[in-house]
Amino acid sequence: MVKQNESLNRAKNTKNDEFYTLISDIENELSNYDFEQFKDKKVYCNCDDPTWSNFFKFFTKWGKRMGIKEIHFTNYANTKRIWNKQLTLFESFDLKDSADDDKAGTAHHWIYDPVRDKLTKKKLKGNGDFQSSECLKILQQCDIAVTNPPFSLLTQYLKIIIENDKKFLIIGNENEIASRSWCSYFENNKLWLGYTHPKQFIDINGNIKKLGFVCWFTNLDVTYRSRPMVLHQQDLSQFSKYDNYDAIEIPKTKLIPENYWGNMGVPIFFVEKFCPQQFEIVDSSSAYGKVPEINGCKLYRRIIIRRKRS
Numbered sequence: 001m002v003k004q005n006e007s008l009n010r011a012k013n014t015k016n017d018e019f020y021t022l023i024s025d026i027e028n029e030l031s032n033y034d035f036e037q038f039k040d041k042k043v044y045c046n047c048d049d050p051t052w053s054n055f056f057k058f059f060t061k062w063g064k065r066m067g068i069k070e071i072h073f074t075n076y077a078n079t080k081r082i083w084n085k086q087l088t089l090f091e092s093f094d095l096k097d098s099a100d101d102d103k104a105g106t107a108h109h110w111i112y113d114p115v116r117d118k119l120t121k122k123k124l125k126g127n128g129d130f131q132s133s134e135c136l137k138i139l140q141q142c143d144i145a146v147t148n149p150p151f152s153l154l155t156q157y158l159k160i161i162i163e164n165d166k167k168f169l170i171i172g173n174e175n176e177i178a179s180r181s182w183c184s185y186f187e188n189n190k191l192w193l194g195y196t197h198p199k200q201f202i203d204i205n206g207n208i209k210k211l212g213f214v215c216w217f218t219n220l221d222v223t224y225r226s227r228p229m230v231l232h233q234q235d236l237s238q239f240s241k242y243d244n245y246d247a248i249e250i251p252k253t254k255l256i257p258e259n260y261w262g263n264m265g266v267p268i269f270f271v272e273k274f275c276p277q278q279f280e281i282v283d284s285s286s287a288y289g290k291v292p293e294i295n296g297c298k299l300y301r302r303i304i305i306r307r308k309r310s
């Protein structure tokens with residue numbers, strides 16, 4: 001697992017963004033959501049070339065049943081993809097009427113209409129960077145962003161989506177949870193985790209690559225956010241008080257006591273079970289700033305939470 005976490009961090013630090021999502025991972029995640037959330041909505045996959053992205057494959061199969069109005073795609077002209085497999089399903093679309101320019105290194109805006117099963121394609125002026133003004137304009141006209149964005153630009157990507165007040169469902173590195181801006185999103189209920197953890201991706205050469213600590217991030221409705229965790233009475237003498245935070249140390253999420261109402265430091269992966277009706281995050285600086293200490297010994301990163309009285 002340590003090795004897989006290292007590969008993920010290496011991918012981020014060396015700006016290797018070419019890890020492609022498996023169709024099974026998209027299906028596993030999306031099958032958990034109430035499709036009503038997608039009804040009559042415009043979805044935008046802003047890091048996806050429909051000729052090969054499995055997000056295109058997923059939405060052409062499910063878009064109509066989900067009641068989606070339109071699905072937009074833009075591809076990035078500078079993608080350094082060696083693996084050149086094209087989705088066979090793509091060949092069934094008649095793109096004769098579309099303004100075409102297929103030179104390598106061009107970027108396009110594609111629109112799929114699930115009711116008419118029709119795909120149109122228009123050349124972009126720029127390179128399809130999700131941060132470019134023409135891609136931002138498409139984002140502003142859409143409702144939900146769904147993709148696996150470049151690992152090296154995940155924080156910039158999320159900032160843009162949240163600033164534009166969009167719904168999103170994206171794949172990313174779970175370790176981001178411990179950074180300042182991500183903690184503040186969690187604290188302010190602007191971001192939470194989806195359901196599943198993709199473990200395998202297709203690399204630039206078309207080989208399967210295992211990566212650990214990958215998850216889906218979203219602000220769509222997920223069931224666990226409205227289902228309080230079942231807590232048990234605990235012997236409180238087993239929990240020590242921190243030297244540098246006003247909280248007690250709870251080393252495992254499952255040990256959160258039913259018989260305690262004060263501040264508690266919990267592992268950062270608590271966010272996977274965070275139900276905001278049951279808990280509030282009172283201090284996340286313990287995740288990205290000073291590490292909590294007990295009797296001078298540093299602990300792992302923690303999030304300080306407190307139970308809410310209903």
Ligand SMILES: C[S@@+](CC[C@H](N)C(=O)[O-])C[C@H]1O[C@@H](n2cnc3c(N)ncnc32)[C@H](O)[C@@H]1O
Pocket residue numbers: 017018019020021046047048053054055075076078079080128129130131147148149150151153
């Ligand atoms: C992690 S890969 C995932 C690709 C695809 N979404 C999928 O799930 O298979 C991220 C993709 O984003 C592309 N990319 C990198 N920088 C980008 C940018 N600034 N704007 C849009 N796409 C970018 C990369 O070339 C890469 O193909």
